[in-house]
Amino acid sequence: MNPQAAPLTVAEPYLIQQDWAAYTPEQHAVWAELVHRRMPQLREHACREYLDGFHQIGLCEDTIPNLAEVNKRLGPRTGWNATPVSGFLPPDAFFEMLAARQFPTTTWLRSRNSLEYTPEPDIFHDVFGHVPMHAHPVFADFLQHYGKVCARITDSARGTAKDKLERMGRLFWFTVEFGVIRQNGQIKLYGSGLISSHGESTYVIESLRSGGANTARGPEIRDFNLDQVLDQQFLVSEMQKVLYAVESFDQIYEAAQQAEERLL
Ligand SMILES: [Fe+2]
Numbered sequence: 613m614n615p616q617a618a619p620l621t622v623a624e625p626y627l628i629q630q631d632w633a634a635y636t637p638e639q640h641a642v643w644a645e646l647v648h649r650r651m652p653q654l655r656e657h658a659c660r661e662y663l664d665g666f667h668q669i670g671l672c673e674d675t676i677p678n679l680a681e682v683n684k685r686l687g688p689r690t691g692w693n694a695t696p697v698s699g700f701l702p703p704d705a706f707f708e709m710l711a712a713r714q715f716p717t718t719t720w721l722r723s724r725n726s727l728e729y730t731p732e733p734d735i736f737h738d739v740f741g742h743v744p745m746h747a748h749p750v751f752a753d754f755l756q757h758y759g760k761v762c763a764r765i766t767d768s769a770r771g772t773a774k775d776k777l778e779r780m781g782r783l784f785w786f787t788v789e790f791g792v793i794r795q796n797g798q799i800k801l802y803g804s805g806l807i808s809s810h811g812e813s814t815y816v817i818e819s820l821r822s823g824g825a826n827t828a829r830g831p832e833i834r835d836f837n838l839d840q841v842l843d844q845q846f847l848v849s850e851m852q853k854v855l856y857a858v859e860s861f862d863q864i865y866e867a868a869q870q871a872e873e874r875l876l
Contacts, residue, residue: 623705630696630719632678644674646736659793659800665744677739690752694743704766710759741804754865761872776875779842786841786856787864815851831855838867
């Protein structure tokens with residue numbers, strides 16, 4: 613735990629300890645299989661900040677991460693922590709944690725029978741997918757700012773909060789979960805929904821191989837535009853039809869600031 617981290621109040625009932633010693637050899641083996649399945653594709657198609665972050669926070673390919681060890685490396689870099697929680701959080705608790713640079717992190721791992729998909733996030737989605745990006749200073753600032761804006765919307769605009777939070781949810785979806793970035797003229801992945809899913813990533817990459825022209829076989833990749841993103845509906849349960857590509861992570865930090873100006 614980050615000693616400088618602000619105490620959590622709303623999220624406090626959801627905080628748990630990670631019992632790392634209780635993971636079985638089979639669970640470590642499932643983690644290793646998941647990582648080894650994703651890495652060849654990610655070495656080629658993930659953004660460089662993700663790949664740097666993976667090593668900077670000391671993730672191992674063969675063992676489930678010990679969050680205390682991850683935080684010893686992550687905390688000094690950006691002040692973020694991967695903080696163990698019991699499962700899905702209500703929105704106010706989730707935003708409180710992001711605003712405090714504490715990423716709600718599940719500790720359970722999917723079974724070998726559901727390597728590709730779990731309806732709820734697990735430690736593979738949360739840590740392998742999300743946490744490496746938290747080592748990047750600009751992404752780290754963006755994510756905290758996002759949490760602060762959503763927390764303020766929750767507190768201050770009860771009558772219209774639902775609509776505004778739905779719009780902010782789209783910003784999260786098309787960046788943190790399904791974001792892509794242009795680097796050296798190529799589309800690279802950074803959203804956890806892509807990083808942690810072989811099927812979703814392959815759907816995007818195959819489409820890029822065909823020049824991105826055939827949107828029947830892959831998503832349409834548009835230039836990032838905040839107004840479009842805030843209005844863009846999505847389905848959680850299907851392959852994504854539209855993705856938004858940024859030119860730099862400064863762009864999503866600025867988008868969070870602009871969203872704050874528009875919605876608060
Ligand atoms: Fe996620």
